[in-house]
Amino acid sequence: NAGVTQTPKFQVLKTGQSMTLQCAQDMNHNSMYWYRQDPGMGLRLIYYSASEGTTDKGEVPNGYNVSRLNKREFSLRLESAAPSQTSVYFCASSQRGANEQFFGPGTRLTVL
Amino acid sequence: GEDVEQSLFLSVREGDSSVINCTYTDSSSTYLYWYKQEPGAGLQLLTYIFSNMDMKQDQRLTVLLNKKDKHLSLRIADTQTGDSAIYFCAEFSNSNSGYALNFGKGTSLLVTP
Numbered sequence: 397n398a399g400v401t402q403t404p405k406f407q408v409l410k411t412g413q414s415m416t417l418q419c420a421q422d423m424n425h426n427s428m429y430w431y432r433q434d435p436g437m438g439l440r441l442i443y444y445s446a447s448e449g450t451t452d453k454g455e456v457p458n459g460y461n462v463s464r465l466n467k468r469e470f471s472l473r474l475e476s477a478a479p480s481q482t483s484v485y486f487c488a489s490s491q492r493g494a495n496e497q498f499f500g501p502g503t504r505l506t507v508l
Numbered sequence: 509g510e511d512v513e514q515s516l517f518l519s520v521r522e523g524d525s526s527v528i529n530c531t532y533t534d535s536s537s538t539y540l541y542w543y544k545q546e547p548g549a550g551l552q553l554l555t556y557i558f559s560n561m562d563m564k565q566d567q568r569l570t571v572l573l574n575k576k577d578k579h580l581s582l583r584i585a586d587t588q589t590g591d592s593a594i595y596f597c598a599e600f601s602n603s604n605s606g607y608a609l610n611f612g613k614g615t616s617l618l619v620t621p
Binding site for chain 2: 400429431436437438439440441444454486488496497498499500501502
């Protein structure tokens with residue numbers, strides 16, 4: 397089992413460009429999450445999907461959209477990237493909300 | 509969510525015990541977690557404690573929970589250089605987003621030989 401995989405590992409964008417971060421899990425988990433990690437800020441929740449077919453905003457959703465494509469995949473889209481979105485993005489999954497969350501290796505995004 | 513507080517840095521000598529402290533915010537938190545993040549990697553669950561417990565021990569790790577003070581600690585016995593990492597405290601409660609964890613900013617642990 398690969399666990400939680402994320403692509404790409406690194407990305408550099410120019411301001412205004414768009415991109416989609418991909419996440420997949422092979423653990424048959426119901427819930428999936430997108431976090432961003434910034435120095436001195438810890439992890440902040442962007443969006444989550446409690447189950448297939450549902451998505452909800454987290455703490456910092458502005459500038460992002462998500463798609464729960466199926467039970468395995470949960471993508472994060474930046475429609476018009478801004479330098480403030482320079483961060484490390486982590487995808488996570490869990491069987492249910494209170495259960496252990498398994499994290500992917502992260503995507504390091506720089507917006508110039 | 510409201511802040512989960514942790515000290516930012518801790519330095520210990522190899523072989524000593526490390527104690528990382530955390531204060532959380534929600535008295536209705538049901539689960540409290542400790543995650544470890546090594547450089548360039550994602551977060552890995554170390555241990556967790558359910559809110560009706562005071563203590564949990566797992567090999568070199570001891571978690572203490574003081575619900576009255578909303579204080580959580582992680583003790584690592586016989587700390588090794590491989591324990592150098594960032595440690596995150598996180599709480600889960602039904603009053604959060606509903607499903608996500610509320611993380612502290614992380615404590616960087618440096619273990620020196």
